[in-house]
Amino acid sequence: MDEKLKSILKGEIQAVNVGLEIFADELESQGAKVIRVRFIRRPKLEKELKDILDILGS
Amino acid sequence: MMPATKSRVIKNVFKDSMQLMQVTEAARGLPGVIDAAAVMATQTNKELLRRTGLLSEEIEEAKPDDLVVSVLAEDEEKANDALNRMISLIEKPMEEGKQKAYISLEEALNENQGLNLGIVSVPGEYAREVVVPMLQRGISVHLFSDHVSVEDEVYMKDYALERGLLLLGPSAGTSILGGKGIAFANSVRRGPVGIVSASGTGLQELSVILSRAGTGISQGFGVGGRDLSDQIMGKMTKSSISILEEDTETDVVCIVSKPPGERAMTELLSFLREKTRKRYVLCLLGWEGNIKEERIKIAPSLHAAAKFCIEMVGGEAELGDFEKLLAIAEEIRERAGKRRFLRGLFTGGTLAYEALIISSQALGDVYSNIPISPEFRLRDSNVSYMHTIVDMGEEEFTQGRAHPMIDPTLRNIRVKEELLDRDVAELMIDVMLGYASHHDPAGSVAKAVQEIRSSKDDLPPLLVHVCGTEEDKQNLKMQEKKLKEVGSFIFDTNAEMSVAASLSLLQNEESKIRLLKGYLGEE
Numbered sequence: 001m002d003e004k005l006k007s008i009l010k011g012e013i014q015a016v017n018v019g020l021e022i023f024a025d026e027l028e029s030q031g032a033k034v035i036r037v038r039f040i041r042r043p044k045l046e047k048e049l050k051d052i053l054d055i056l057g058s
Numbered sequence: 059m060m061p062a063t064k065s066r067v068i069k070n071v072f073k074d075s076m077q078l079m080q081v082t083e084a085a086r087g088l089p090g091v092i093d094a095a096a097v098m099a100t101q102t103n104k105e106l107l108r109r110t111g112l113l114s115e116e117i118e119e120a121k122p123d124d125l126v127v128s129v130l131a132e133d134e135e136k137a138n139d140a141l142n143r144m145i146s147l148i149e150k151p152m153e154e155g156k157q158k159a160y161i162s163l164e165e166a167l168n169e170n171q172g173l174n175l176g177i178v179s180v181p182g183e184y185a186r187e188v189v190v191p192m193l194q195r196g197i198s199v200h201l202f203s204d205h206v207s208v209e210d211e212v213y214m215k216d217y218a219l220e221r222g223l224l225l226l227g228p229s230a231g232t233s234i235l236g237g238k239g240i241a242f243a244n245s246v247r248r249g250p251v252g253i254v255s256a257s258g259t260g261l262q263e264l265s266v267i268l269s270r271a272g273t274g275i276s277q278g279f280g281v282g283g284r285d286l287s288d289q290i291m292g293k294m295t296k297s298s299i300s301i302l303e304e305d306t307e308t309d310v311v312c313i314v315s316k317p318p319g320e321r322a323m324t325e326l327l328s329f330l331r332e333k334t335r336k337r338y339v340l341c342l343l344g345w346e347g348n349i350k351e352e353r354i355k356i357a358p359s360l361h362a363a364a365k366f367c368i369e370m371v372g373g374e375a376e377l378g379d380f381e382k383l384l385a386i387a388e389e390i391r392e393r394a395g396k397r398r399f400l401r402g403l404f405t406g407g408t409l410a411y412e413a414l415i416i417s418s419q420a421l422g423d424v425y426s427n428i429p430i431s432p433e434f435r436l437r438d439s440n441v442s443y444m445h446t447i448v449d450m451g452e453e454e455f456t457q458g459r460a461h462p463m464i465d466p467t468l469r470n471i472r473v474k475e476e477l478l479d480r481d482v483a484e485l486m487i488d489v490m491l492g493y494a495s496h497h498d499p500a501g502s503v504a505k506a507v508q509e510i511r512s513s514k515d516d517l518p519p520l521l522v523h524v525c526g527t528e529e530d531k532q533n534l535k536m537q538e539k540k541l542k543e544v545g546s547f548i549f550d551t552n553a554e555m556s557v558a559a560s561l562s563l564l565q566n567e568e569s570k571i572r573l574l575k576g577y578l579g580e581e
Contacts, residue, residue, distance in 0.1 A: 001301070002222040004174035004196050009277060009301070011236025014172050016197065018163060018188050019179030022076055022464070023202070023241050026493035027177070030238045035173065036159040037166045039180045039188070041072060050187075 061092060064137040065114040065128035066145065072098070073125060073148060075460040081147045085129060088143060090136030094129040096144055098122060100458030105440070106468060122458060163191060173197050177240060178227075182206040185228060189214050193223055200240045200280070201227030204453075208289045211282070215293040225294060227282040231258020234265060234278035241280075242463060244492035245529035249274025251367045252302035254295050256285045256315035259406030259525070260360060262492065264314060264341070266525050267364035267551055273373050276308040277301070286342075288319030292326050296333075303334050310337045310370045312363050316411065317345040330354060339366045343408065344415050344430065359412055361553035362579030378578040383554060384570070386547060387561035393519045394483035400424070400559055401476045402447035402486040403469055405462040406525065406552075409488045410449035413556040420560035420573050421445055427452050442476065447486075463490045466499055470506035477517045478510060484519045486559050488552060491526025491537060500524065500537035507544040520546045523555040553577050 007013075013032040017024035024034045078096045085094035095112050097103040099120035107113040112128040120126050127144050131137035160166035167173065176192040178185060182205030189199050198218070206228035218225035226233050232255070233240040237248050244262055246269035253275055255261035265275050279298035286292050295313065302308045311334075318326065323342075327349070330338055337353045341363035349356055355370075357363035361377060368375040400417055404410035411428060418424045418434075425446045427439040436443060439454050450462045450469050462469045469487075476485050489499045496502065500522075507520065522541050526534045538548050549555035557577055561570050574580065 001304070002196065002198075005198055005223060005301075008174050008198060008224075009236050009305070011238050013175050013236065013238055014170075015175045015177055016163075016166055016170070016173050016192065017177045019177075019202070020074060020076055021159075022494050023177050023179060027238065027240065030493075032238055035166050035170050037163050038159040038161055039184070040161065041181070041184070 061130060061132055062134040062137040063112060063114065063128065063130045064134070064141045065112070065117055065126065066141060067099070067116050067120045068125040068127070068145075068148070070123050071125045072123065075458065076464065078125075078148075079460045079465045081144050084147060085140050085144045088136075088140045090132040091140050092130045092132065094140060094144065096125070096127045096148060098458035099124045099126045102455060102457050103459055106459075106471070109471060163188060167191060167195055167197075175200065175235070175240075177202065179203055179241075182228065186210045186214060189225065190217065193217050193221060193225070196221065196223065198224035199226065200230055200233050201225060201282070202230060202241050203227070204229050208284070211284065211290060215290065219293060219297060224279070224297065226280050229283045230280035232261045232278065233280040234261070234275060236277070239493045242490070242492060242494045243278070244269070244525070244527050245531075246527060247272075247274030248276065248307075250276060250307065250309040250371045252276045252305065252308035252311045253278040254281060254298040254302070254311065254313045255279065256281050256283050256295070257408040259490065260314040260341070260343075260408035262406070262490065263360045263409060263525050263552055264312060264364055266527055267361065267377070268367060269527050270550070271364065271368055271373070271375060271377065273368050273371060276305060283316070286315045286318035286322045286326065288321045291322050292318070292329070295326065296329050299329070299334060303336060308336065310339065310367050312339040312341060312357075312367050314341045314343075314360070314363070314408075316343055316408075318342060323347070337370050339363050339370070343412055357579065359416070359553035359577045359579070360408075361551040362577065364551075365579035375579075377551070378554060378574075378580075380574050380578075383558050383574065384561065387558045390484055390519045390521070390547060390558065390562040394562060395516075397481055397483040397518055399442075399481050399483055400445045400486070400563060401442055401479075401482050401484070402559075403472055403476065404447070404449050404486075404488050405451055405466075405469060405490055406488050407449045407451050409523070409525070409552045410447055412552055413486060413559075414447045416553060416556035416573070416577050417445065417447065417560050419576070420569065421563060427454065442479070448472070463495045463499070466496055466502045470503055473503060473506050474510050477507065477520070478514055482518045484521055484559055484562060486521045486523075486555055489522055489524045489526075489537060489541070491524065491530040491532040491534065493531075495532070498532060498537075500532070500540040504540045504544045511544075520544070521549065521555050521559055522546045523549045523552045525552070
């Protein structure tokens with residue numbers, strides 16, 4: 001089994017949280033290390049353009 | 059002095075529902091404020107503002123991408139003060155004392171070595187672009203987001219499996235990994251039962267029943283609601299089972315899901331027969347098949363699943379006192395009088411579904427926004443019809459606002475409406491405790507009941523199941539006490555509550571016994 005996965009299952013969690021901050025707060029309260037990333041919605045047109053470029057590039 | 063309402067529309071500004079709920083709660087505590095709301099201007103939220111007297115003409119014209127703030131206070135000056143305070147809270151850059159938040163995911167991943175778990179709750183259309191860079195770096199992911207396409211789910215799960223990682227979700231409400239609760243989870247005992255669940259509240263309920271009975275869980279994998287569909291074919295269910303098969307702390311594994319796809323079920327059974335050696339309990343709510351295998355047992359409810367797991371690990375399952383339930387059902391019947399209809403308002407989707415299965419079996423036609431068959435779909439989820447069970451965590455109630463497990467406002471309004479309805483014989487509700495849930499959900503619903511007590515003496519019985527433990531931050535006993543103080547009937551499991559509710563409306567003794575035995579794990 002993957003070593004990082006093994007650590008999770010032992011409760012040795014080092015997390016990165018993207019989105020709702022309450023999940024980061026609650027995991028931290030249980031003694032886990034949590035890095036927070038604030039999610040910022042990109043404008044729709046920019047996302048659509050990136051999706052098209054991803055398809056063209058794949 | 060006259061009460062005054064003040065509102066403001068902030069165009070094209072998005073804030074997440076949690077942040078807005080905190081602003082709302084802060085405003086409600088300000089001097090002279092009667093009610094307040096800070097929400098995105100979705101239809102659901104406008105309807106809520108209308109029902110609470112906070113809707114203005116300006117808000118009515120706002121678009122779903124606009125943020126609206128509205129406050130009702132004792133006078134104009136207090137309303138203005140509160141409105142300004144709310145706007146300043148919304149504009150505040152970051153909560154003081156909180157750790158720095160990265161703006162760039164790439165930067166966060168590059169600067170922090172050793173990360174092993176991603177928790178992702180972004181809008182579904184953006185999930186893949188957040189999840190894949192994590193998987194590329196060997197980070198397993200718990201994906202809470204809804205509305206992820208099947209194509210993206212298949213892609214991300216295959217990508218994770220190729221790297222020996224987990225992609226739990228999408229729509230994974232709960233996981234419990236190495237004793238730590240992820241997203242909505244309860245503080246439960248550790249023990250010999252492993253859980254693989256395509257349902258968040260299903261995992262919560264099962265782990266809570268096991269914990270309260272003195273047994274505990276080793277790991278709880280929330281694999282996402284669609285994992286056992288024919289499109290996903292149990293990719294993460296099988297992967298999680300393989301982990302639990304190797305885990306020396308796990309003796310019994312319980313799989314929880316709504317009815318699986320036919321092909322996915324066939325594949326799951328072959329997998330269990332050929333690749334596993336441990337004992338299994340399958341709780342596939344609403345699945346009508348049967349299996350006769352020595353080490354695989356089918357459970358018709360989460361209560362029965364917990365009972366079977368406890369028996370399999372050699373424990374004594376003291377769950378479900380039939381005599382006591384029959385006596386409580388009789389008391390409910392007396393209090394209901396001549397009123398006819400059963401109603402249920404749930405924040406946990408799987409608890410709503412379990413209640414729907416049990417009550418439909420007992421009472422026949424039960425209408426819902428998550429119906430068992432299409433002819434029983436409610437025309438309008440906001441309006442009950444005859445026997446009705448509503449899942450208030452569904453999309454129509456959560457667009458642009460926090461889930462009712464976090465923000466009970468919408469459910470409390472509906473609780474009052476149902477209790478004031480002259481045809482309602484009894485009302486069932488769930489109260490979910492644990493990480494990420496509201497800090498005092500029982501207190502909040504008890505307050506709603508108190509508020510209508512003066513307008514109607516003879517309220518129908520309120521039946522409540524509190525899903526939680528004494529170790530949860532809200533504390534089970536304290537929460538149950540608040541509900542008992544407003545005269546509620548309290549049940550240890552959701553299945554017991556649903557059975558008691560149906561029993562109270564049944565006349566035939568044989569049907570009663572069939573119901574009790576059918577759902578509470580009696581052979």
